[in-house]
Amino acid sequence: MTRIAVCAPATPITRDHADAAERLVESEFPEHSIHFHEQCFKSSGHFAGTDLERLEALVELANDPQYDAVWFAKGGYGSNRIAEAAIARMNAAARAKTYVGFSDMGYLLAALYRNGIGQPVHGSMPVSARSERGREAVRRVLRWFSGDGSGLEPSLDGSKPAVAFNLITLAMLTNTPMMPDLTGHVVMVEEVSEHLYSVDRLFFHLANTLPRVAGLRLGAVSDVPENYVEFGQEAEEIAKFWCDRAGILYLGRAEIGHTASNRIVPFGLASPSTAG
Amino acid sequence: MTRIAVCAPATPITRDHADAAERLVESEFPEHSIHFHEQCFKSSGHFAGTDLERLEALVELANDPQYDAVWFAKGGYGSNRIAEAAIARMNAAARAKTYVGFSDMGYLLAALYRNGIGQPVHGSMPVSARSERGREAVRRVLRWFSGDGSGLEPSLDGSKPAVAFNLITLAMLTNTPMMPDLTGHVVMVEEVSEHLYSVDRLFFHLANTLPRVAGLRLGAVSDVPENYVEFGQEAEEIAKFWCDRAGILYLGRAEIGHTASNRIVPFGLASPSTAG
Numbered sequence: 001m002t003r004i005a006v007c008a009p010a011t012p013i014t015r016d017h018a019d020a021a022e023r024l025v026e027s028e029f030p031e032h033s034i035h036f037h038e039q040c041f042k043s044s045g046h047f048a049g050t051d052l053e054r055l056e057a058l059v060e061l062a063n064d065p066q067y068d069a070v071w072f073a074k075g076g077y078g079s080n081r082i083a084e085a086a087i088a089r090m091n092a093a094a095r096a097k098t099y100v101g102f103s104d105m106g107y108l109l110a111a112l113y114r115n116g117i118g119q120p121v122h123g124s125m126p127v128s129a130r131s132e133r134g135r136e137a138v139r140r141v142l143r144w145f146s147g148d149g150s151g152l153e154p155s156l157d158g159s160k161p162a163v164a165f166n167l168i169t170l171a172m173l174t175n176t177p178m179m180p181d182l183t184g185h186v187v188m189v190e191e192v193s194e195h196l197y198s199v200d201r202l203f204f205h206l207a208n209t210l211p212r213v214a215g216l217r218l219g220a221v222s223d224v225p226e227n228y229v230e231f232g233q234e235a236e237e238i239a240k241f242w243c244d245r246a247g248i249l250y251l252g253r254a255e256i257g258h259t260a261s262n263r264i265v266p267f268g269l270a271s272p273s274t275a276g
Numbered sequence: 277m278t279r280i281a282v283c284a285p286a287t288p289i290t291r292d293h294a295d296a297a298e299r300l301v302e303s304e305f306p307e308h309s310i311h312f313h314e315q316c317f318k319s320s321g322h323f324a325g326t327d328l329e330r331l332e333a334l335v336e337l338a339n340d341p342q343y344d345a346v347w348f349a350k351g352g353y354g355s356n357r358i359a360e361a362a363i364a365r366m367n368a369a370a371r372a373k374t375y376v377g378f379s380d381m382g383y384l385l386a387a388l389y390r391n392g393i394g395q396p397v398h399g400s401m402p403v404s405a406r407s408e409r410g411r412e413a414v415r416r417v418l419r420w421f422s423g424d425g426s427g428l429e430p431s432l433d434g435s436k437p438a439v440a441f442n443l444i445t446l447a448m449l450t451n452t453p454m455m456p457d458l459t460g461h462v463v464m465v466e467e468v469s470e471h472l473y474s475v476d477r478l479f480f481h482l483a484n485t486l487p488r489v490a491g492l493r494l495g496a497v498s499d500v501p502e503n504y505v506e507f508g509q510e511a512e513e514i515a516k517f518w519c520d521r522a523g524i525l526y527l528g529r530a531e532i533g534h535t536a537s538n539r540i541v542p543f544g545l546a547s548p549s550t551a552g
Contacts, residue, residue, distance in 0.1 A: 023403055044508060046473055046503075046506070046507045077476070080477065165408015172483075174450075174451065175450065176485060201353060201356065204356045204452075209452060229322055231320070
């Protein structure tokens with residue numbers, strides 16, 4: 001039984017999104033409960049409310065002992081603006097929680113992981129509950145909350161700590177006060193809607209700034225826009241190229257990304273039993 | 277009299293671009309000479325030839341004492357892939373040269389500046405010589421080669437060292453072996469064709485990783501694509517927001533960017549007389 005609370009540290013969802021996720025939990029996972037904070041539906045320019053509104057909602061849910069998990073509603077962009085301030089205000093209840101999300105939520109997962117707060121988890125988000133395919137990704141997380149590890153990224157074998165990030169998010173995190181020490185970690189990265197030259201550029205940055213990681217796995221690189229010229233290397237060739245240059249072991253593909261088959265990656269050496 | 281050599285460390289130009297630049301020099305700046313390396317017209321996927329071809333051309337021109345300046349033909353993307361290797365092979369002739377370009381060429385300008393090699397200069401490039409408005413930007417550089425400082429960025433007063441970068445380029449450079457020490461520098465940044473959320477994200481990274489700079493100036497943020505929602509802050513508000521958070525002095529606008537009015541910024545404390 002997991003008591004789940006949802007807030008939106010980046011961009012808003014609609015009531016329809018929340019309703020769909022609530023119905024899914026009620027009908028298929030009655031052992032869990034899910035609560036959507038009103039902040040999820042707020043709007044302030046690009047964001048789900050002002051920085052302060054998003055910060056307050058996140059801190060409120062994280063610090064509330066009546067919830068076991070904070071599930072981030074949606075990515076987009078914006079959690080980086082509140083991550084440091086949120087960490088500074090987290091209490092003992094926050095340290096006992098599981099935090100699930102991905103993409104832009106990587107800023108928060110990173111900051112939580114760096115500060116040893118709770119269990120950060122790369123996983124799909126409630127915003128996906130409205131579509132048939134997305135619902136399966138949401139079920140994967142709900143099953144994991146129930147102790148079912150079938151949705152975990154298949155390469156996870158408990159031998160090495162792992163993390164999973166959106167490529168831009170990780171590049172923007174490097175050397176900031178939110179960046180965890182990834183020495184000895186298997187680092188999985190995925191990207192969406194970026195040109196291949198941009199993917200190459202991001203790998204250039206990571207290859208030059210990542211500490212000695214145990215290896216890299218490439219997730220989905222999806223919805224690559226067409227450019228006026230073919231880049232000349234596919235996404236996996238780019239990843240291998242920069243891993244070779246940096247002396248980073250390339251470990252193959254990972255089943256993560258902005259797709260319905262996005263798998264679960266608990267940060268660190270976590271096992272399925274850490275949830276629920 | 278400046279003997280100029282041109283290569284293309286990122287993307288190629290056409291013979292028409294080179295012809296236009298040659299005609300401009302012949303007709304209006306007969307005191308200078310300009311030579312285009314054949315590598316400028318090569319093509320390999322996204323790039324103006326393979327990494328090795330671009331590297332060899334750059335090193336050949338930089339190390340050749342018969343030229344006073346290396347003028348980069350065009351930006352695009354790709355100079356980061358050869359910058360470190362090029363620096364490692366530069367000789368005494370390379371150290372006596374002026375290097376002019378901007379945008380993606382920032383990787384090279386940064387690496388040259390970090391290593392104290394020659395005079396790196398933010399300035400427009402030969403690729404612009406075909407259009408009426410672009411030609412004026414090209415003339416600005418050719419006049420500067422002649423010792424005419426009228427094209428310099430207006431805020432440069434010789435009191436503090438300055439640099440100018442494309443925003444993404446600078447973000448990707450941070451903490452790499454190509455990044456110069458910018459302590460005490462006025463840092464000017466410009467961007468093109470990026471969403472405002474991306475501009476915000478890049479400032480997040482810089483605000484968290486830049487050393488104690490003397491201040492920041494914002495150049496043009498042009499051709500911002502339309503997004504599904506207004507971001508809620510204009511580019512200058514974003515720059516001020518992150519400068520405030522980071523304790524960086526915001527010094528106002530700079531006349532640099534992907535526009536015909538792009539001005540010249542010699543890296544460091546250089547004066548107009550360093551050229552030609």
